[in-house]
Amino acid sequence: MIMTVQSAGEVSGLLHLHPSDNIVVAIRPLAQGEIIDVVGRSITVPRDMGLGHKLALVDIAEGCDVLKYGAPIGFASSAISAGDHVHLHNLTSRYTVIEDIEGTNA
């Protein structure tokens, strides 16, 4: 069931939308190298990224669900390490395969 329980750390730049989520979401533009504390972890931003992009909160093994809002948004198409950018290059829909869109990948 989806809940949108908000964890601590939302003011730092990364929002943890649901306690079971294994990703966090940028709520402002982030700069490469920024170190942000969120839900007890310290994440180093791997690249400049815009509002709405996702970083892995924990390691996610290949084939495992990526969880946002407490629900799966697809699976890891390759192993994802904590702090990695999670996007089209390492996250695949279980529903409809979306072709990589030029200029928006990592």
Added chain:
Amino acid sequence: MTAMTGWLRADGRKGIRNVVLVAYLVECAHHVCSKIAKPFDESDVQVIGFSGCFPSDYGQEMMEALCTHPNVGAVQLVSLGCENFRKQQLEDVISASGRPVNLITIQAIGGKLAALEEGRAWVEDQVDTLRSAPKVPMDVSELVIGTICGGSDATSGLTGNPAAGRAFDRFVAEGATCMFEETGELIGCEHVMADRVSDPALRPAIIATVEKAARYYARMGYGSFSNGNALGGLSTIEEKSLGAYAKSGSSPISGIVRPAQRPPGKGLYLLDVVPDGDPKFGFPNINDTAEIIELIACGAHAVIFVTGRGSVVGSAISPVIKVCANPETHDRMADDMDVNAGRIPRGGATLDEVGDEIYGSIVALGRGARTRSEALGHVEFVLTYKTARPSEPSCHA
């Protein structure tokens, strides 16, 4: 805290507004209706109608539901005279609901000026009468609330929609009725949604409803995932849909309703806006207002509208609470917004706090508060052709 009050209708429902509708039954009578309503304040007198001249069971059902909505106190109907709308049936339905109704036929009464004179006099009488109509106490559990999102951006699914979901959870917990919609924007999360049904028998219907929407929009050539979505950080269709879905909150889903159909009980309902059968008449809902009007036709006293890019719309009949998800948009359009969910990314509020604020803003509407769009005179209305819902009652309703 002052208690909510409302106007008690003959069917037992209560309204938080008491408007006089001036309703055209074909576009040819639209201008006459606008002129009838012109001297009056938009909070008292509002224009709605069905433009088409060809018959429409959907248009008929929608007009009957809207003209007998609990927020409506009286109805002036305006017909040209030769259109196909079943105006006598509509007048009978309104009359049977206990509301004053007056039918003017322009061709019979002798043209525009005669119609205008009679219409204005009748409407003025109704406004005077309704002004002193007694109110009764109203409980939160008697509210019907709808939610939509429009002008969405990357912030909608992060702040505004989850906060609206929190408000929905509070309303459902207190016994109110809530409706969310746009199955076309739920493609990819139907299995997650199906896990939330209160009755397992509803599960296949939820999945079928979204699959129907996917087929329908594919036929319309609707692209469900764009380059802009990916630039905004969205990676999959599930993720995009979940952002919109978040506004439904976390309560169990009690059933599916169709446009102009009232939810049969308390709890959370999915409004299926996509007609059955082969696509006809184009897109199911041509814009945000068409969606808002369908929620109102299902009995919504008020609608929560979450926007990221910004919107100024309100609605005829029921107030629209606008929740702005994006702080930069709120900086630019604060006058049009009721709730600033953009405080969340700036650290000024949590999702819980904004959810409580949305809840409080809705309850305040029953204690005399007005929305920003009401204060600014917004009474948007759109109703187009659509295939009517199946005549047999849904087994899941």
